[in-house]
Amino acid sequence: MTRCICSTAYGYTSAVRKTTRTVENGCQTKFSEGGACGLYVVRGTQTVYSNVKLTAERDADTGGLVWKTESPTPLASGLLDEHYYFYYPYQARASILGQGGCSPSSLR
Numbered sequence: 001m002t003r004c005i006c007s008t009a010y011g012y013t014s015a016v017r018k019t020t021r022t023v024e025n026g027c028q029t030k031f032s033e034g035g036a037c038g039l040y041v042v043r044g045t046q047t048v049y050s051n052v053k054l055t056a057e058r059d060a061d062t063g064g065l066v067w068k069t070e071s072p073t074p075l076a077s078g079l080l081d082e083h084y085y086f087y088y089p090y091q092a093r094a095s096i097l098g099q100g101g102c103s104p105s106s107l108r
Contacts, residue, residue: 029088031056031065036090041075042083049075053090 031037035056041049052075054067069075077084087094 031088033058033065035088037067037086037088038090038094039075040085040096041077042085042096043079044081047096048077048082050096051092051094053092054086 033056037054037056039049039052039054040047041052053070055070056065057068058064059066085096
């Protein structure tokens, strides 16, 4: 099952001016091959997937970018009351703080 992810930036400004694999084009962010992001999936108040590393790879059939996990096991998703939190760039020590659900502002 394919998931389309739309993102919203919440006043992001890089404090350290690190170089990433993205290109900013107005309000769009274009990712490139090799870029890595983190994904949290929260169902109700339970975190189902926590900081899963996804890496952008070139799809051999379409030539477009697809996000792949390091594990060959596909992620199960698409249930009611499910929320996705996708952030970039990936940080191995990132976490969602707090109890009973989360919001984009709770990512650290």
